[in-house]
Amino acid sequence: MANEHAVAENLRRRMLTDIGSGTLPPGARLGSERELSEHYGVSRATLRQVLAALEEAGLVRRVAGRGGGTFINHAKVEHDLTKVVGVPAYLARQGYSAGTRVVATKMGVADAPTRRALRLGEGDLVVDVRRLRLADGTPFSLDHARLPADRFPGLLEQPLGGSIYELIENDYGVVIGDAEEVVEVVHATDEEAALLAVAVGDPLVSITRTTYDTTGTPFEFSHDLFRSDRVRITLRTPGRGLRGIPGGDTPHFATISSVPSS
Structure with missing residues (x-):
């Protein structure tokens, strides 16, 4: 039993290395169980055990039916909360092709949370x-x-497929200062699931953000929902040793909490 566990763990590490190195790139379809077991020199039972563990970790997905199989999931996108940048910029920096679909735009009276934030x-x-x-x-x-x-008069007449931050800086002269963000875990509603191509009730990473210009005036109140299987949140918190270093005494704020399931 101990030896079987060691073989399975060794296979898991080998496959993780192949995924991390790009030998098994995102979206790639793995071979059949027979091909994989021969390639890695393990039994099919061990292979199934490791594939099940990788699927549970979100690294692979199994598709049933004709044309299905086991596929490598896309790597998670790093979203660094210590920097206020637009989505296209940090996607491009990580080698992704960024795209945008405008779902809805309107002008209306601000609700109470938006009034308070802005x-x-x-x-x-x-x-x-x-x-x-x-x-x-x-x-x-x-x-x-x-x-x-x-x-921001005329903003809705502007092309909104790129970064709004770049747009308002270039066209309205607003320079981004910093942001306060609240990070939560929520569950996808019917509409959100349909748009994000996940199942209803799947966990989503929710970020509610108030963004300020360099004068400390808020100019954006936003609520972003990220697929939890496609994003990894990173934070950098300055310690006392950074006091006195330019930028070291202006930490980026984030409140971490979770929403219990109903």
């Missing part, structure tokens, strides 16, 4: 933009941004 008055209008983000053609995140309408 320091708006009763009845003030906001530009409301919902977009589906794609990484290598696969749904990655669902973004919902609200911005003060009087500060």
